[in-house]
Amino acid sequence: MGLLASNREASQAASAVLAQRYQFADPDSAETLVALGGDGFMLHTLHRMLEGECPNLPVFGMNRGTVGFLMNEWRLEDLAERMAQAKAIRVAPLEMRATTVGGDTFVHAAINEISLLRETRQTAKIEVLVDGRVVLPELVCDGVLVSTPAGSTAYNLSAHGPILPLQAKMLALTAISPFRPRRWSGAILPDENNICFRVLEPENRPVSAVADQYEVRDVAKVEIRLDRERSLTLLFDPEHALDERIAMEQFAT
Structure with missing residues (x-):
């Protein structure tokens, strides 16, 4: 050892x-x-x-x-x-593929969660897609995150997301201070789903993406999947x- x-x-x-x-x-x-x-x-x-x-x-x-x-x-x-x-x-970690407004792409892994966070005083506007299907045309919020079961008791729980048993083959999709839809309480998704966030008005409402401790600023699109091979x-x-x-x-x- x-x-x-x-x-x-x-x-x-x-x-x-x-x-x-x-x-x-x-x-x-x-x-x-x-x-x-x-x-x-x-x-x-x-x-x-x-x-x-x-x-x-x-x-x-x-x-x-x-x-x-x-x-x-x-x-x-x-x-x-x-x-x-x-x-x-x-x-198993999450893989984040973040594309910036300038067209650069960054790939990072996250063991706990991947979160999108507004960079300025203005709320973020984010379109949410699951397996290519638009499930929320516009989420107005301070941010949104995707958590693994291992990370579900960390930032996800502080944002009022669900605790996921470690054996659950699920991911938590949790809004951070959602303004619209006001009553949206998040979602629990099968971990084979691919999740995509598209930032609406990214120049006026800039958003950063964080995979555990790795931050990418001014993102336009963030794609997330579970990487079982690692x-x-x-x-x-x-x-x-x-x-x-x-x-x-x-x-x-």
């Missing part, structure tokens, strides 16, 4: 004590990875895998950050045993696995 740690002091200290207790391989020759940090570092590590900067290996995260929703509890003892008994959770594997203690955590978020108060 290999070891990665964020630059935070707590992560570096944990890395030092683990290295004294266990034998770690170079990440390039390892079969699994241990990641020390918070959710942001886990997302950073997964994106490095998607971009080919490090091997796409199963990752066992231990929380040395703040929330740690994607991480396991930090413990020094029994690491090898925990990893041997870990529950593997597969997550699935990632997270490892969790069986009693505290990601699928159970997401399910229990439905009962959080």
Whole structure:
């Protein structure tokens, strides 16, 4: 197993004590990875895998950050045993293909969500298409997002979108502060659907597109699909696995 740690002091200290207790391989020759940090570092590590900067290996995260929703509890003892008994959770990223007003195209992956956000004081006007069919001719809003089940408890939930069980082969389509249609509450779509957003009046009402931490400004069209061929594997203690955590978020108060 290999070891990665964020630059935070707590992560570096944990890395030092683990290295004294266990034998770690170079990440390039390892079969699994241990990641020390918070959710942001886990997302950073997964994106490095998607971009080919490090091997796409199963990752066992231990929380040395703040929330740690994607991480396991930090413990020094029994690491090898925990990893041997870990529950593997597969997550597939979204692919965003964003075309700007100037005609440039950018492709980025997102593990949690892809969101479109207004850039100025004016609301965005967005046409929504599913598999080439116009389902909303004009959504007037602060923005709109598409979330995976893994990301459904993040920005999507804050925007009053639905929590999706991890096993659900669904995507959440959620408006951010919709003005028209005022009562549109979003949609849950099969994950084989291709979703397209066309920005109406993009010069007067500019919109940016964000795939996790990657932003493309002044977009005219954003196409989104689930990329199953680039699935990632997270490892969790069986009693505290990601699928159970997401399910229990439905009962959080």
